[in-house]
Amino acid sequence: MTHTVLISSAGRRVGLVECMREALKGTGRIGTIESSRTAPAVHLVDDAWIVSPCKSPQFVSEVLDLCIRERVSVLIPTIDPELPIYASAREQFEKIGTSICISSSETVRIGRDKVATHKWLMDHGFPTVRQSSPAETLRTKSAWELPLIAKPRNGSASIGVRRIDSWPELELLEAANHDCIVQQIANGREFTINVYVNREGECVCAVPHWRIDVRAGEVAKGITVKDPRLMTLGRRIAEALPGAYGPMNIQCFMDDSGDLKVIEINPRFGGGYPLAHKAGAHFAAWIIKELEGRKLSYFDGWEDCLAMLRFDNAVYLPGSVVGINQNE
Numbered sequence: 116m117t118h119t120v121l122i123s124s125a126g127r128r129v130g131l132v133e134c135m136r137e138a139l140k141g142t143g144r145i146g147t148i149e150s151s152r153t154a155p156a157v158h159l160v161d162d163a164w165i166v167s168p169c170k171s172p173q174f175v176s177e178v179l180d181l182c183i184r185e186r187v188s189v190l191i192p193t194i195d196p197e198l199p200i201y202a203s204a205r206e207q208f209e210k211i212g213t214s215i216c217i218s219s220s221e222t223v224r225i226g227r228d229k230v231a232t233h234k235w236l237m238d239h240g241f242p243t244v245r246q247s248s249p250a251e252t253l254r255t256k257s258a259w260e261l262p263l264i265a266k267p268r269n270g271s272a273s274i275g276v277r278r279i280d281s282w283p284e285l286e287l288l289e290a291a292n293h294d295c296i297v298q299q300i301a302n303g304r305e306f307t308i309n310v311y312v313n314r315e316g317e318c319v320c321a322v323p324h325w326r327i328d329v330r331a332g333e334v335a336k337g338i339t340v341k342d343p344r345l346m347t348l349g350r351r352i353a354e355a356l357p358g359a360y361g362p363m364n365i366q367c368f369m370d371d372s373g374d375l376k377v378i379e380i381n382p383r384f385g386g387g388y389p390l391a392h393k394a395g396a397h398f399a400a401w402i403i404k405e406l407e408g409r410k411l412s413y414f415d416g417w418e419d420c421l422a423m424l425r426f427d428n429a430v431y432l433p434g435s436v437v438g439i440n441q442n443e
Contacts, residue, residue, distance in 0.1 A: 116407060118143035118188040121213075123178070123197055124169075125149070125156035129428075130389035131193065131399075132156055137392075138400035146185065148178060152437045155430045169197045175204050182213040189214045189406055193384055195271040198223045216402055218312075218382040219358025226363075226382040229268050229296050235380075239355050241348070242375045245299040249289035252297045256282055264298045271381075273332030301378060303370030307334065308349035309391040311398045312359045313411040320398070320414045321349035322391040324423075333386035334423070339394045341419035348375055356380070362388065362398045390423040 120135055122128070125147040135145055146162035147154070157163040162185070166177045182190065190213055192201045201208075202220040209215075217223070225235045229246070236243040245259075252259055265288055267275040279285050279297070288295065305326040313319050323345035328336035349365050356363075364385030367377045384398070392399060395417040405411060434440065 116142065118403060118406065119185055120145050120403075121182065121185075121187045121190045122147045122156070122160070123190060123192045123201070124154075124194045125160065126154045126193070127156065128193055128384075128386070129156055129159055131384055132160055134389055134392045134397075134399040135191075138397060138403050143188070146187070148181065153439070158430050158432060158436075169194075169200055175200065175207070179204075179207060179211060182208065183211050187213045189216060189402060191216045191384070191402070195227060195269075195381075195383070198227060198383060214406055216361040218356065218360050218363070222356045222359050222382050225356065226380045227269055229266060229270075229379070232380055233296075236377055241352060241355075241377055243377045244301050247297055249285055249293075249295060249297055253282065253285060253289060259299070262300060264300055265295050266298065267292075268294050268296055271332070273329070298378070301368035301376040303368045303374070303376075305329070306340065306345055306367050306369060307337075307385055307387055308345055308365040308367065309385055309388055309396065309398070310349045310353040310363050310365065311396070311401055311411075312353050312356075312361060312363065313401075314360065314405055316354060316359065317411075317413075318350040318353040319401075319411045320396050320417070321346040321353070322394060322396045322417055323349065324387060324390050326387070334390070335425045336423065337387055337390050338422040339390060339417065339419055341415075341417075342369075344373060344375065345369065346415070348377070352377065352380065356382075361402065364388070387423070390421065391417065393423070394418040394421045 144161040147156050147160050148164050148166045149157050150168045167174050201215050201217050202223040205215050225231045233246045263279040265277050265279050306323050309322045310318050311320045323340045324337040325340050326334045326337055352365055353359055362384045364381045366379040367375055369375050401411055
């Protein structure tokens with residue numbers, strides 16, 4: 116069966132494109148939509164289309180028209196700002212025969228909003244760090260221990276994350292930016308748990324990796340860790356989320372005693388997914404299998420202790436191809 120897979124805003128995620136190409140096994144094509152031709156993935160997929168930015172009123176209608184015209188089988192969102200838009204429009208896409216690999220609007224809301232994430236984790240008894248607003252933290256500073264971490268409430272890719280080493284620093288932040296949260300610093304090693312939830316709401320795989328080195332919010336050096344404590348935590352969270360579906364990733368810390376603290380839930384492919392794929396957890400292929408009506412069952416046969424060491428690469432093109440004029 117031939118499929119057209121549309122990766123929305125593939126950007127620099129060339130690794131994900133390669134994983135999907137492997138999943139299709141030469142029986143389909145991969146496209147992407149972007150707002151600019153300067154995105155590297157535009158030049159490494161089979162087809163690419165320029166559309167309005169996701170916050171534009173015409174974004175959904177443009178993508179719907181494209182999916183009809185190109186007979187897109189499945190659409191895969193990859194960036195946080197697009198998630199609530201696609202979750203809300205899922206039925207519109209399903210009516211034209213395009214499946215969207217995304218969780219429910221409620222799970223997207225939980226993952227996108229760090230206040231909602233923290234409340235949901237606390238309400239469901241999952242281990243997490245202490246969190247509050249800058250103003251409330253300053254009012255109760257005798258109960259807090261410096262340093263702290265401050266983050267944008269709806270941020271992603273570690274943009275805007277800063278360490279707070281003094282109360283005057285937090286006072287300046289509170290005065291300048293009310294749309295952020297403050298967290299205690301979690302101890303231990305940082306992990307991502309890549310999980311896949313099937314159509315029945317079952318978490319069929321959980322692949323933790325240790326984030327040894329992180330650059331610009333994405334893992335640069337990582338290694339898979341087949342630890343039952345992390346795997347069980349990932350499965351429990353994934354199956355407790357309302358209407359979870361497809362690839363997701365959960366960020367957490369584990370200290371030397373095994374104490375776990377969850378800090379983020381991302382209802383999308385994580386930047387480090389290619390490591391799970393290379394270890395044998397082929398989420399990309401599972402999307403295609405479910406598209407064809409095949410049932411997925413639990414899988415834990417992925418490779419333990421597989422390391423990923425990332426390096427930079429580039430696409431070389433004439434400036435005219437990407438719309439760059441040297442005289443501008």
